[in-house]
Amino acid sequence: EAGVAQSPRYKIIEKRQSVAFWCNPISGHATLYWYQQILGQGPKLLIQFQNNGVVDDSQLPKDRFSAERLKGVDSTLKIQPAKLEDSAVYLCASSLLGGTSGPQETQYFGPGTRLLVL
């Protein structure tokens, strides 16, 4: 079974530029998550989709970050404009079901996209 795919693996941009990340979850997984992991910290949930609907985006900086999951499969996360503090690893994960109540289904993670903002 193919895992979660992410691209690009690495990206270097200058501040105020735009950047987009792509994620393809495990086939059949309804729930997709985007996390931001700053060096030395644990991942922080940015947004959670169930199929193509947003379940939680309370920690997404909506003035500069946006995400979409068209057709309930692939997802893109965009930053516009980027700031220095956005330098981090952006992780995508998927789970079979997930949801807002009860124990979460196990999440399976992609390799991440390492972003450096200069």
Add this chain to the structure above:
Amino acid sequence: SQELEQSPQSLIVQEGKNLTINCTSSKTLYGLYWYKQKYGEGLIFLMMLQKGGEEKSHEKITAKLDEKKQQSSLHITASQPSHAGIYLCGAEAGKFYFGSGTKLNVKP
């Protein structure tokens, strides 16, 4: 996150030694996950605990969830260099949270 505190923050052990990593929550845990992360890679799922007192093992790694369901421990027996990495606990409390991780180095 402050919802999940991990200790220690980092650990260096000699190959063959046993070690324990702790994860403490300020809230009752309804599902506690352990993941391992190697530098530059994504998180690898290790195991999930749901019931108080539950214990699971995979190869030389054992995880327990205490009866009051507010703390979990991860124990590695006879550590090997392949165990090196960052161990993260995660749990749901409205949304999914991770601890800040424990960095493990195993010296050959």
